[in-house]
Amino acid sequence: MNSKAHLTGGLTAGAVFDRLAASYDRDFTDSLIGRAQRGCVWKILLKTFKPGDNLLEVNCGTGEDAFFLANHGISVFACDASQQMIARAEQRLALKSPTPPSVFYHLPTERIDELNPTQRFDGVFSNFSGLNCIENLSPVAQALARLVKPGDRLLLCFSTRYCLLEIIYYLLHNQPGKAFRRCKGFSHAILEDQTLSVFYPRIRHIRQSFAPYFRLRSRVGVGVAIPPSYLEPFVRRHPNLFRILCRIERVVSLLPILRTTGDHVLLCFERVPQ
Numbered sequence: 001m002n003s004k005a006h007l008t009g010g011l012t013a014g015a016v017f018d019r020l021a022a023s024y025d026r027d028f029t030d031s032l033i034g035r036a037q038r039g040c041v042w043k044i045l046l047k048t049f050k051p052g053d054n055l056l057e058v059n060c061g062t063g064e065d066a067f068f069l070a071n072h073g074i075s076v077f078a079c080d081a082s083q084q085m086i087a088r089a090e091q092r093l094a095l096k097s098p099t100p101p102s103v104f105y106h107l108p109t110e111r112i113d114e115l116n117p118t119q120r121f122d123g124v125f126s127n128f129s130g131l132n133c134i135e136n137l138s139p140v141a142q143a144l145a146r147l148v149k150p151g152d153r154l155l156l157c158f159s160t161r162y163c164l165l166e167i168i169y170y171l172l173h174n175q176p177g178k179a180f181r182r183c184k185g186f187s188h189a190i191l192e193d194q195t196l197s198v199f200y201p202r203i204r205h206i207r208q209s210f211a212p213y214f215r216l217r218s219r220v221g222v223g224v225a226i227p228p229s230y231l232e233p234f235v236r237r238h239p240n241l242f243r244i245l246c247r248i249e250r251v252v253s254l255l256p257i258l259r260t261t262g263d264h265v266l267l268c269f270e271r272v273p274q
């Protein structure tokens with residue numbers, strides 16, 4: 001894919017997510033499922049990065065993770081393709097004034113090579129599928145490699161290709177098209193009347209895209225027992241069951257094979273010396 005097509009992709013995703021920005025926190029960030037899935041990511045974030053680190057976050061959305069990291073002494077330069085997501089993050093920033101301060105910047109990940117920081121970052125973070133909006137990850141990996149030092153980590157949370165709970169749920173509801181929508185590797189999500197291309201690369205493929213510069217160190221499931229966010233009404237009706245699922249998550253998210261069959265998978269890469 002050429003760089004013009006990349007740019008178009010980032011702009012399209014930005015425009016689609018602009019329409020979701022106002023309701024994103026209500027619909028996902030503050031939902032039971034959103035909180036539970038994010039809590040799983042946060043545990044690993046704190047094990048991966050330490051106070052004093054300065055991270056680059058791509059596809060930061062409304063800044064929820066940047067504020068969490070700031071509360072733990074980690075500064076974040078956070079980018080997103082959606083102007084409205086960035087505007088919302090900045091509104092929240094004005095209310096919270098965290099120390100160290102977070103910086104929000106409107107930039108599609110396809111153009112991350114335009115960043116020229118005075119010092120390299122101590123790591124890179126991407127949460128909840130922003131990277132699934134990018135078809136070709138190789139140029140992104142190359143650009144990120146220039147922005148971190150050997151030994152630094154990338155923590156990247158992708159939507160998986162095979163989500164077991166999704167397959168079971170939609171098969172039980174006699175909707176095989178939805179059940180297997182991710183399995184062919186891409187789908188077109190209709191969000192607020194706009195179409196967004198979403199890609200579901202295999203982990204092997206992601207690893208290959210990052211391989212010249214990064215080594216895959218670990219993978220953890222996110223949302224293996226905790227269901228996808230569209231089941232929020234169901235978990236609200238069954239709070240006890242949801243609590244049990246959250247406990248099961250702690251075990252199954254680490255089990256080989258099962259850990260890659262959740263809603264998301266969290267991959268930790270390490271920058272290798274060239």
Ligand SMILES: C[S@@+](CC[C@H](N)C(=O)[O-])C[C@H]1O[C@@H](n2cnc3c(N)ncnc32)[C@H](O)[C@@H]1O
Nearest residue numbers: 010013017059060061081082108109127130133
């Ligand atoms: C599901 S939201 C996740 C937001 C945030 N990371 C979180 O954890 O709440 C996906 C985000 O990816 C952003 N995004 C999608 N494609 C992008 C791209 N090509 N470059 C940068 N951001 C992108 C969207 O604007 C949106 O804010």
